[in-house]
Amino acid sequence: MENTNSVQFFSGENIPLEMHKVRMVQRLHLPTVEDRLRAMQAAGNNTFLLRNRDVYLDMLTDSGVNAMSEAQYAAMMMADDSYAGSETFFRLSDALHEFFGKDYFLPAHQGRAAENIIASAFVKPGDITPMNYHFTTTKALITRMGGTVVEVFSEDALDSSVIKPFKGDLNMEKLEACVQAAGASKISFVRIEAGTNLIGGQPVSLQNMRAVSKFCRAKGIPLVFDASLLADNLFFIKTRDAECADKTLGAIVHELSELMDIIYFSARKLGCARGGGIVTSDKALYEAMREFVPLFEGFLTYGGMSVREMEAMAVGLRETLDLEVINQTPMFIAALGEALQQKGVPVVTPFGGLGCHVDASRFVEHIPQSQYPAGALGAAIYLAGGIRGMERGTLSEQRRPDGSETFSEMELVRLAVPKRVFTLSQIKFVADRVGWLYENRNLIGGLTFEEEPSTLRFFFGRLRPIGDWQEKLAAKFLADMPNGL
Numbered sequence: 001m002e003n004t005n006s007v008q009f010f011s012g013e014n015i016p017l018e019m020h021k022v023r024m025v026q027r028l029h030l031p032t033v034e035d036r037l038r039a040m041q042a043a044g045n046n047t048f049l050l051r052n053r054d055v056y057l058d059m060l061t062d063s064g065v066n067a068m069s070e071a072q073y074a075a076m077m078m079a080d081d082s083y084a085g086s087e088t089f090f091r092l093s094d095a096l097h098e099f100f101g102k103d104y105f106l107p108a109h110q111g112r113a114a115e116n117i118i119a120s121a122f123v124k125p126g127d128i129t130p131m132n133y134h135f136t137t138t139k140a141l142i143t144r145m146g147g148t149v150v151e152v153f154s155e156d157a158l159d160s161s162v163i164k165p166f167k168g169d170l171n172m173e174k175l176e177a178c179v180q181a182a183g184a185s186k187i188s189f190v191r192i193e194a195g196t197n198l199i200g201g202q203p204v205s206l207q208n209m210r211a212v213s214k215f216c217r218a219k220g221i222p223l224v225f226d227a228s229l230l231a232d233n234l235f236f237i238k239t240r241d242a243e244c245a246d247k248t249l250g251a252i253v254h255e256l257s258e259l260m261d262i263i264y265f266s267a268r269k270l271g272c273a274r275g276g277g278i279v280t281s282d283k284a285l286y287e288a289m290r291e292f293v294p295l296f297e298g299f300l301t302y303g304g305m306s307v308r309e310m311e312a313m314a315v316g317l318r319e320t321l322d323l324e325v326i327n328q329t330p331m332f333i334a335a336l337g338e339a340l341q342q343k344g345v346p347v348v349t350p351f352g353g354l355g356c357h358v359d360a361s362r363f364v365e366h367i368p369q370s371q372y373p374a375g376a377l378g379a380a381i382y383l384a385g386g387i388r389g390m391e392r393g394t395l396s397e398q399r400r401p402d403g404s405e406t407f408s409e410m411e412l413v414r415l416a417v418p419k420r421v422f423t424l425s426q427i428k429f430v431a432d433r434v435g436w437l438y439e440n441r442n443l444i445g446g447l448t449f450e451e452e453p454s455t456l457r458f459f460f461g462r463l464r465p466i467g468d469w470q471e472k473l474a475a476k477f478l479a480d481m482p483n484g485l
């Protein structure tokens with residue numbers, strides 16, 4: 001079911017076959033475990049603060065680091081540089097209209113810039129914004145405007161071992177109760193995030209989108225769709241929902257788009273370029289947001305983006321409607337997830353989009369949440385293989401106003417699989433080193449803050465290990481792999 005790739009192996013093996021060839025490469029380096037230990041300590045045990053020269057496989061994110069196609073590079077040469085009225089803007093507007101079927105487009109320099117515009121336009125102090133799950137920047141920007149995010153995720157969404165096809169769905173009963181309690185006038189908007197990032201890249205079903213849209217329209221509440229992770233979500237709708245098996249990807253996007261009032265996206269993900277934007281067919285909503293574009297971003301025809309990236313995005317959106325393009329990431333994620341599972345490593349299932357999510361709460365059960373188990377595991381994965389993942393747990397939360405911790409509902413380390421970047425041998429290397437770490441998991445200890453910024457602390461915070469567990473882990477690695485690689 002997961003593997004839509006039409007090529008079957010005679011041997012029966014389930015291998016994610018690449019439907020592209022690599023024509024430009026970047027030299028990589030694998031530092032020794034001693035160098036990795038030094039680099040991790042210099043980076044304050046925060047994978048965001050590592051330098052690329054110290055990283056072998058950069059699995060921090062897929063944001064802005066997906067491989068682009070030759071057609072995207074070619075389009076960049078044709079970009080029309082201009083402060084106002086650029087032809088590039090109209091080409092991108094046309095591509096977006098073709099893709100989503102919405103009438104108006106507001107450009108923004110990346111996804112969170114679109115979120116900033118939407119929050120600035122629609123969130124008032126005391127408002128409630130229900131959503132399937134928050135994303136870090138979304139929540140920070142809504143909170144900044146005086147709003148409160150309420151998560152109305154589906155049952156089992158946060159249980160990493162439960163297998164359900166659409167764990168990103170909103171829970172309709174919780175949504176109705178939330179709107180009932182607050183009153184519809186206090187709801188700034190309802191937000192659905194495609195490919196729910198922080199619960200492990202889990203998709204939202206078309207049926208759920210229909211139900212939420214129907215409810216919001218009856219109550220007069222705008223429905224906002226975060227389409228940043230739509231490519232993977234689209235793949236899962238196409239392959240997991242029997243109703244969509246015979247529909248084209250374009251038809252599915254149009255169908256879901258009609259259910260939404262505002263759609264925004266990070267084009268660092270959707271369309272494999274760098275940038276972002278907002279589309280809507282509602283003139284009043286468009287006008288409420290428009291003034292923020294020149295204020296925060298740049299003139300209305302570039303919104304802080306380079307025109308070259310806008311051209312690449314237009315092509316990338318069209319390529320998103322090719323199943324052999326969008327199946328690559330989920331198939332590689334599944335290959336990594338299966339290899340890890342075979343070694344007993346706890347991972348989020350079913351395998352979702354964006355990356356393979358290792359469940360730190362089950363991997364390092366002995367580390368309490370106050371010692372950041374996912375942060376510690378992220379540091380340990382780097383020590384084990386020069387692999388840079390991202391903490392998606394308590395470190396990524398914010399403290400409450402009284403200074404107490406908000407313990408995250410999930411403690412995950414995300415090993416992102418940027419689109420068409422890694423080879424299968426590199427994926428196997430990741431599984432091997434994380435498997436080694438799992439065998440030695442009792443050596444992993446916790447972390448404590450040395451420097452803690454008050455907002456989005458996971459970006460710049462610096463931590464130190466509690467005790468000398470990292471030296472012990474490095475020594476064990478050298479005993480098993482004497483060349484330190």
Ligand code: F0G
Binds near residue numbers: 062110229276
């Ligand atoms: N919404 C979702 C679902 C995202 O995953 C992201 C970014 C954003 C909004 C913000 O977009 O980065 O262009 O400003 N996610 C990246 C990640 C950072 O690594 O998952 P942005």
